[in-house]
Amino acid sequence: MNMNLYGHDGQWLMIDCGVSFNEPVQQTDVHKAEIVCADPSFISQQKERLAGIVITHAHEDHVGALPFLWRRFKCPVYTTAFTAEILRRKLAQVGLSGKVPIIEVAQHESVNIGVFQVKWLALTHSVPEPFAMTVTTPVGRIFHTGDWKIDHKPITGEGFASGPFKALAKENILAMVCDSTNALREGYSASETDCYSGLLARIEREKNRVVVGCFSSNVARLIALGRVAKATGRYLALIGRSLTNMVSAARVTGHWPEDLPLIDAAHLGYLPREEVLAVVTGSQGEPRATLSRLAADNGFDLSVEADDLVIFSAMRIPGNETAIDGLIRQFQARKIRTLQAHETEETIHVSGHPCRGELSDMYQWIQPEIAIPVHGEPEHLDANAQVAKQSYVPAQLVGRNGDLYQLSPSVRVYRQAVKAGRLALERH
Template sequence: MTTRDRLIYLPLGGAGEVGMNAYVYGYGPKNNERLILVDIGVTFPDMDGTPGIDLITADISWLEKRRDRLDGIFITHAHEDHVGGLGHLYSRLKAPVYARDFTARIAAKKMMEAGQPVDKIITLGKGEVVELGPFKVSFLPIAHSLPEASSMLIETPAGRLLHTGDFKLDMAPGVGDPFDEDLYRSLGDKGVDVMVSDSTNIFSPHPGRSESSLPQAITDLVKGAPGLVVATTFASNVARVRTLAKAARAAGRTVCLLGRAMQTMVRTATEAKLLHDFPLVVSAEEANEIPRENLMLIVTGSQGERRAASAQLARGSYLGFSLKEGDLFLFSSMTIPGNERDVLRIVNALSEKGVDVADNSQGIYHVSGHANRPDLERMHELVRPNVLIPMHGEHRHLRQHAMLAQKRGMISVIAPNGTMLDLTGPEPKVVEHVDTGRLYIDGSAIYGAMDGVVRERIKMALNGMVLITLVIDEEGQPLGDPWADCSGLARQGRSNRALNEVIEDELAEELERTGRKVLASDDRLTEVIRRRVRNCCVDEIGKKPEVMVVISRLSDA
């Protein structure tokens, strides 16, 4: 019996969430398919659920075990949720990386920062076809909120697939490729079996607006400001940064860019010859010499990131700049769900300084980079796929997009992270569920959710910690009393004595009646100490802290 070849789709990240995109396609005999990966992005942590973590990526363990079958990694565009994991995870996959020029330049910086080989990145022109095993893959230009975003045409012996990537229907995006209806109509004329589509704005009922609709409103706002003007947006949104800079110049102001990520994106877009008319900018040192009413700062931190320029300006000062009453701060961005509290913290801090804050609540200072519901419907009409698989969105987005497709006569199934679909037949079938999760990038370390590091960190944050140090002499007896060091706990409890002293006294009493067998076993002695410390803390302060016990044995020296 021979095993038939099959075409599979497996999202490891990005399906059931916004961010952390990683999609696997495969073709070949069952469990021996040749594979490609589309995007390898990150999402961002929060102090409640992932305290201290730097970045989060999809868990690629399933793909890593099969990397001998991975023919290539394709990056659709240069947003962090699509390319941000490349440098961190490349050593686990070690496959050639394909991208268009601007994206390839950003990807190269990611690889260089992580000490990975930049020469593994291969730059493709739009429409250029690369053949990898059973796949013929090409990047097709599509409009988004940064230059050279691409959809991907994936041709296989089992059919033609269109992976849209992130997109919008913008005919005048300012920087980058406009949406080309003729291109996608001709694609539909030739036949598309499956379209895997962005679903982010499925709940937005009105057609999306163009980047070209913003300049006049922003210019008018800046012209009416009496003091210093500061504007923030996504660093990667080069077209928006250009719009802001040109509005500043139209209002007679000098422009200064603050934030490494924003400066990198503008410099890279210029090197790629995508920015031909970006206004002249000055350095922070030069800007400090310019009168406030003649200056506009364009800064990073639109999502409330604590270390970014926006947050630092809200808290006090940044690179010699500070804000005061009568200044204007513009959020030319949307707030990603989950970041509302961080952004609001900055808004309130600015308000306390008397700074006027403008945002997109009136819908005039920002446009989304994703297709709204009518635009998604237009894409359906142009491409006319037999099957639509929604991606890039929370489960509610995927479900709504699938329902929309079904109403329009298409076959559609929901495939959240870890759901493997067989796309070979007339209808997709769920054939396997793969364990998926998250990898945490914590400084230079990378570990999984099941490693327990984050869980322990949360426990310490919630409950505090007590460190107990105990020395056992050569005779197996305690050498003096144990020491207690308390962190994140009240200094005194119900007895009105120092908490650490109460703990030390209780432990000294406990150890006096502890037998030799327990004293001889680190594990049993540790358990006795932990139990007594927790009981003591409950009595004193009503908390049961995490307890770490360090036992030193002189006989072990």
């Protein structure tokens, strides 16, 4: 549930404003809230100093809280076209359609937001238009990665280009604030094209229905499955409001290939089993999502039977293992086969985040004075800092939510300088 604040000369810039799902509000809570975000009270109490909000990309953990929280900030939002389309749809759901000033920016564009100059740099991830950015002030320049990986053959968008990042080495980057999600993994993350090949190899052998559970925001995976359907003579349907909304936004902004048709999910029941490929929500065992309804045999548009295959084309997010395992037991009790990424050598899921090899490359290209790992649990942050040290970054600052990093004129961390709690936006 990302929410980052950069401060200089009495002004603040927020980068990302996201949510998390099925989380406790307090660590001691037994019950979980359905949607949770970071407590913004520190900045909402001084909102006149908030110059603007920048959104790096359209994943829920980076943009999902903004419709709920914007009334507390009432400042402009800066992002690119696809993310802006997703955000507008979310704002319409909470009665803010047309009320939030959204400024669309393009790759390599620089925008002055108060005392901050922000420049957008394209990279690769699992959603259209993911961006890193530099944040420049009179006393230093920060490089904020957002979510990223090195993917030379992505399904959507251009392949990763290292040139713009190597060029930053000449710009005296003071600090690199970097994604730590896969910092415990050696090597490099696989490409979305590798995932397409793995899914194709698996699905073309199947003789019955195939249902794929994945994250609705992974547009690259949805396009890959559309290509798989086309290559295997199946009809592709999406079941789940968030899936259809995401594809609609991709169409509007030119990110969905025109040669990949979709059928209405209501038509699935009339097709032979071997012609069905359905993509559904609920890969994390969410009780109200489509996969849970299919497991309980009360799906609206589709039923699955013995010997059909359910593929989990998503990671097991830590904390969701019990829910996922319960879902799988339900399917298996009905003799419906399931397949998770760790159960096969075929690539049926790839991460959108950098492993240690990619982190090392980026640190060596950027050559920052300071590494600030973010976006991970404490062990991920520590592992990211270790990579930075091995990549000859002079200083590594590892902190926790609520810590204040002073980067100029001297460098230090004020521990727990800001109250950093959680808010429940929706409860079960």
